[in-house]
Amino acid sequence: MNPETDKEIRVRIAPSPTGDPHVGTAYIGLLNYLYANQRAGKFILRIEDTDRARFVATSEQQIFDSLRWIGLTWDEGPDVGGPYGPYRQSERTEIYREHVQILLANGSAYRSFETAEELEAMRKSQLAAKLPPRYNGAHRELTAEQIAAFEAEGRPSVIRLKVPAEGETAFRDELRGEIKFSHNNVDDQVLMKSDGFPTYHLANVVDDHLMHITDVIRAEEWISSTPKHVLLYRAFGWHLPRFWHMPLLRNIDKSKISKRKNPVSLIYYQQAGFLPQALLNFLGLMGGGMPAPTEKNDTAEIFTLPQALQQFDFNKISLGGPVFDLVKLKWLNGEYLRKLTPEQFFDELKRTTFADDYLRALVPLIQTRIETLAQVGDVAAFLFTDEIKPTPDLFIPKKRTLEETLAFTAELLIALEAADWTHTGLDLAIRTLGTEKEWSVKENFMLLRAILTGSTQSPPLLESMEVFGRARTIDRIRRFLTRELEAQKRAANQKPKPA
RNA sequence: GGCGUUAUGGUGUAACUGGUUAACACGUCGCCCUCUCAAGGCGAAGAGUCCGGGUUCGAGCCCCGGUAACGCUACCA
Numbered sequence: 402m403n404p405e406t407d408k409e410i411r412v413r414i415a416p417s418p419t420g421d422p423h424v425g426t427a428y429i430g431l432l433n434y435l436y437a438n439q440r441a442g443k444f445i446l447r448i449e450d451t452d453r454a455r456f457v458a459t460s461e462q463q464i465f466d467s468l469r470w471i472g473l474t475w476d477e478g479p480d481v482g483g484p485y486g487p488y489r490q491s492e493r494t495e496i497y498r499e500h501v502q503i504l505l506a507n508g509s510a511y512r513s514f515e516t517a518e519e520l521e522a523m524r525k526s527q528l529a530a531k532l533p534p535r536y537n538g539a540h541r542e543l544t545a546e547q548i549a550a551f552e553a554e555g556r557p558s559v560i561r562l563k564v565p566a567e568g569e570t571a572f573r574d575e576l577r578g579e580i581k582f583s584h585n586n587v588d589d590q591v592l593m594k595s596d597g598f599p600t601y602h603l604a605n606v607v608d609d610h611l612m613h614i615t616d617v618i619r620a621e622e623w624i625s626s627t628p629k630h631v632l633l634y635r636a637f638g639w640h641l642p643r644f645w646h647m648p649l650l651r652n653i654d655k656s657k658i659s660k661r662k663n664p665v666s667l668i669y670y671q672q673a674g675f676l677p678q679a680l681l682n683f684l685g686l687m688g689g690g691m692p693a694p695t696e697k698n699d700t701a702e703i704f705t706l707p708q709a710l711q712q713f714d715f716n717k718i719s720l721g722g723p724v725f726d727l728v729k730l731k732w733l734n735g736e737y738l739r740k741l742t743p744e745q746f747f748d749e750l751k752r753t754t755f756a757d758d759y760l761r762a763l764v765p766l767i768q769t770r771i772e773t774l775a776q777v778g779d780v781a782a783f784l785f786t787d788e789i790k791p792t793p794d795l796f797i798p799k800k801r802t803l804e805e806t807l808a809f810t811a812e813l814l815i816a817l818e819a820a821d822w823t824h825t826g827l828d829l830a831i832r833t834l835g836t837e838k839e840w841s842v843k844e845n846f847m848l849l850r851a852i853l854t855g856s857t858q859s860p861p862l863l864e865s866m867e868v869f870g871r872a873r874t875i876d877r878i879r880r881f882l883t884r885e886l887e888a889q890k891r892a893a894n895q896k897p898k899p900a
Numbered sequence: 901g902g903c904g905u906u907a908u909g910g911u912g913u914a915a916c917u918g919g920u921u922a923a924c925a926c927g928u929c930g931c932c933c934u935c936u937c938a939a940g941g942c943g944a945a946g947a948g949u950c951c952g953g954g955u956u957c958g959a960g961c962c963c964c965g966g967u968a969a970c971g972c973u974a975c976c977a
Contacts, residue, residue: 415977416977417976417977419976419977449977451976451977452976452977454976455976455977513975515975517974517975520974520975521974524974528901531901531902532901532902533901533902533903533973534902534973534974535902535973557975559975561975574905577905577906580904580905581904582903582904583903585902585903586902586903586904586973587903588973588974590974591974591975592975593975594975595975596975598975600974600975600976600977601976601977602977605977620971621905621906621970621971622970622971622972622977623971623972623977624904624905624971624972625903625904625905625971625972625973626972626973646905648905648906649970649971651970653910653911655969655970656969656970656971657970657971683912686912686913686925687912687913688912688913689912689913689914691913692914693912693913693914693915693923693924693925694913694914694923694924694925695914695915695923695924696923696924697924698924698925699924699925700925701924701925702912702913702924702925702926719912719913720905720906720907721906721907721908722905722906722969722970722971723911723912723913724911724912726911726912726926726927728911728926728927729911729912729925729926729927730926731926732925732926732927733926735938735939739939
């Protein structure tokens with residue numbers, strides 16, 4: 402009997418409530434779910450809300466809802482409880498404070514008193530000298546007197562990991578084998594911020610240990626910080642979990658998937674009419690793991706969660722970063738839609754696109770604008786369509802060029818993403834930007850109206866945006882921008898070079 | 901720049917411990933069906949496996965050296 406290999410498998414996902422629930426969270430969630438449930442283990446959801454600057458209050462509930470929507474359920478978490486709670490890091494600050502004391506006491510961490518400005522200056526000068534930007538270790542060996550002096554000054558401090566000056570840290574990645582990092586390349590990571598909250602690195606290691614996590618299954622982007630985590634486990638004298646780093650989902654251009662280039666919000670997929678089982682199925686296709694179809698008309702690519710549970714093989718994961726291809730996802734979604742009975746199809750429509758709440762919200766926008774009920778499509782079609790393609794004569798205001806318009810749209814997109822999604826919030830964002838960039842309210846609204854509705858006439862814009870929803874509105878603008886930018890580039894390339 | 905990871909058609913994946921003309925799906929194109937458009941059926945094009953060496957009777961799979969892409973390089977996760 403080996404106590405290490407025979408103990409109960411426990412895995413976790415640890416999303417941060419910093420914005421819309423992310424498709425990458427669902428992907429890693431699916432893998433963790435499969436891993437745990439294939440081994441009669443436990444799948445845990447932990448909320449990593451230690452970044453109070455980026456914290457979004459509504460985000461946590463959206464994470465719960467989206468993950469459940471896609472069909473994943475967890476055995477322990479903030480909303481379902483469990484034996485190793487609390488499962489929200491903001492409620493565990495005392496635990497981190499105690500643990501960081503252990504590190505301080507045994508010499509594997511130290512207090513550091515530089516201000517953010519000083520660190521920024523340090524980084525800049527290192528960069529200028531073409532050196533790798535790293536903490537210079539100035540406060541690694543402060544005496545008790547020096548520390549007292551800084552404290553007397555009232556200087557805030559952080560606590561950093563004291564990475565050994567020499568040697569290297571190696572660890573095993575279950576999919577790649579041994580990976581090593583020379584300590585020259587491992588920075589003295591901040592473990593505890595001056596606001597008293599831990600960073601990911603500390604909180605993650607402490608929680609994983611306290612929650613008896615046996616396998617850390619996370620995205621590839623974490624590989625380079627894994628040596629810091631290993632050092633922490635050692636400093637505490639704890640056993641290492643197994644590490645599995647999964648390939649990163651990519652945009653079409655192969656960069657890490659991002660909202661700039663791809664819809665990543667699970668709320669978007671929900672509202673844009675994707676079936677959760679199709680999205681889940683599609684994510685299961687990313688990075689291998691499932692038996693591949695090999696004969697003509699082989700339907701091995703289409704599977705349910707229970708089938709994935711049966712067939713998914715972690716040894717078959719392929720490590721190249723898979724492109725998240727919306728075209729294939731749509732095909733798959735279509736397959737699922739076609740398989741529904743007409744009655745089920747009707748139910749899906751009623752639940753999403755034609756949901757009562759959605760229709761009710763749209764009533765005030767159209768009631769005064771139509772004379773027969775049959776005209777609803779005339780004024781509200783843009784709310785029931787996937788793509789709007791306004792022509793340049795429609796979206797470019799008089800006295801503006803295409804270039805100006807697209808540049809402004811890019812700014813507008815950023816402003817709207819940051820805006821409070823209410824009538825007044827949107828109004829404020831749009832008008833503020835307009836003043837800043839000297840775009841009249843009229844130009845501003847005309848552009849947005851063209852992008853969103855494909856017409857010069859529509860129900861009131863801001864209210865329409867509220868009804869249509871943040872995720873889909875943002876996506877529509879983003880797609881418009883990408884499309885037009887590409888068209889512009891193509892046009893430029895076709896122009897004969899001046900002799 | 902430094903460090904790390906990865907590399908099979910446009911995209912997602914296959915190819916048992918090295919073994920025949922590198923397979924399937926999406927996409928693209930064509931044909932059939934059909935009032936149209938889809939769906940469905942049939943078919944085609946598209947990679948010689950990042951590049952260069954090596955080992956071997958034989959390499960997508962093994963070895964060496966490059967290259968490129970991506971990730972990390974925060975008091976973000």
